[in-house]
Amino acid sequence: MSLRLVLSLLCISVLDGCETGTTGTKKEMNVSALSKIDQLEVQVSVDKDFSVMLAGQKVNGIDFLLLPLTVLAYPGGMVVAGAVDSINVHSKAAVDARQAKDLRAAISEINPQESVQKALVDGLQSTARFKSVTAGNVGADSSAGQGIFRVQIENWGLYSDKSEERSLQQVQVGLNATASLIGSDGKIVWEHKDYFTGGTQHSFTQYRNSPELLKSEINEMIQRYCARMVNEIRYAR
């Protein structure tokens, strides 16, 4: 038996049955560990500033326009189609980046880190599950009796997963975030990854012409997202 064949069989045996979940609920709630947390510190981080992602880009971890090509094409044609679309996507990304910069200037007072942290502290206090809920800085470790509710916002902004033409007419605010509840022993009690959208769709022109509309939609989306997260803790059983 050749070395190559042995290595191949080894790979098959190692990878066979290997299963890893990466979106949605990453860790089911451990209610017993949740009940041991008396004091909770809320930490929020934002990886990227406001972004605009319209057609042909990864909104929810999926490249919507490339998928049909990937699925339908033969291996040879797939390389060519993929290369052409890659150029288009990068060109669109540059346009979106410029639009994001302009819109961000018009909504400069929006601070998602502060807004999310405040809404979570207020909401989690109202659950009456903890003796105290405080805001904290990202990176601080949990200690005896104290847990951490950590939210990492990977990106936030204006998104559409529709075709290029339709996305200009139907775009909405959204965010990608991972929320984790960490117990006093440092272990993850619950973890959930979300692509959360504001829901109300407007044309891109409406958002561009009305910073107030954009601000209002972002603020509402943040409140809705935090209410969802608070509900996960409030009704955990």
Added chain:
Amino acid sequence: MKFDMQDKPTIMNRHHFSILSILLVAILGGGCVITHTTSVEFKPNGNGPLAQIKPLTILVQVDDQRPEAEKEYLVQIVADIGGTDRWNTETPANQIVQDALASEIAKCGHRVVTVPGQNVDASVKVSLKRFKALCAAKMFSCKVDSHVDAEIVVSSEVTKVTTPPFQISGDYQKSYGQFGAGQAKDVLSAALAEFVHNLTFDSRLIESLQ
């Protein structure tokens, strides 16, 4: 004619033959689509904010608004060297979502109807935009992304308020060493469970029903 590949250099040596064989399999297998049948399972939890609302009669309707091309299958696996496996369900996708949502709402203590009529306190109308799982199979693994996306409109007959349409998604991603009917059922069921959970914990739904 004797064809000795060991001793004599030929146009088609062993290396070329291997490449040609792989390409032949890819070309022949590339257009091959096999469709299997699977099912989707949903177990209602019956907890969460929906269970805290006083019992209502709720109309639940799910309309299939997926693109026509996406109605042909729920799971598609495309192999590296060609060949496509698809899984579909005997029950229509919108019916699966409707049954799941209705069972969750019912377990939360509400009466569910699926046909419009009198004595309805609120209606939850779901426009199903996507329900599918896709995978580009590699040599030894298969990473599957499954999604349920829908647009929701909630109307209260009590307050006479209708929400603007809002989007709810249920996403699930998993890597498998082997993929078959059982895994197809798992990924679809997991995405559906996420979708129902995300909807029933959403403040827009809850506030409209209160």
